[in-house]
Amino acid sequence: QVQLVESGGGLVQAGGSLRLSCAASGRTFSNYAMGWFRQAPGKERVFVATISGSGLSTLYADSVKGRFTISRDNAKSTVYLLMNSLQPEDTAVYYCAAKGGSLSRYERLYVYWGQGTQVTVSS
Numbered sequence: 001q002v003q004l005v006e007s008g009g010g011l012v013q014a015g016g017s018l019r020l021s022c023a024a025s026g027r028t029f030s031n032y033a034m035g036w037f038r039q040a041p042g043k044e045r046v047f048v049a050t051i052s053g054s055g056l057s058t059l060y061a062d063s064v065k066g067r068f069t070i071s072r073d074n075a076k077s078t079v080y081l082l083m084n085s086l087q088p089e090d091t092a093v094y095y096c097a098a099k100g101g102s103l104s105r106y107e108r109l110y111v112y113w114g115q116g117t118q119v120t121v122s123s
Contacts, residue, residue: 009117022096029077038092
């Protein structure tokens with residue numbers, strides 16, 4: 001079992017930045033690929049970014065490529081999502097998730113999920 005707790009969400013103006021954190025506990029963190037997903041009001045949850053267990057490989061959704069950066073610190077069992085140049089369309093609840101094996105953009109492959117953290121971007 002892996003427990004995930006997100007933090008770092010909040011209200012920010014368009015063009016601003018936020019860094020989300022997701023702290024994991026329960027199993028060997030480096031054995032898990034980690035992903036960030038988001039769900040806007042009235043919409044389905046969608047993929048944002050993913051990182052391999054080693055941290056050497058990453059993938060991003062086209063909508064955030066060049067603005068968001070996923071990283072991890074295996075010594076701290078924490079994955080981060082640095083979000084720059086935020087826009088109102090980035091407003092959503094952001095979830096981190098964990099899966100064994102390689103990184104993936106597919107939500108259905110993730111086994112463990114956090115409770116989510118709200119990000120609101122004002123125009």
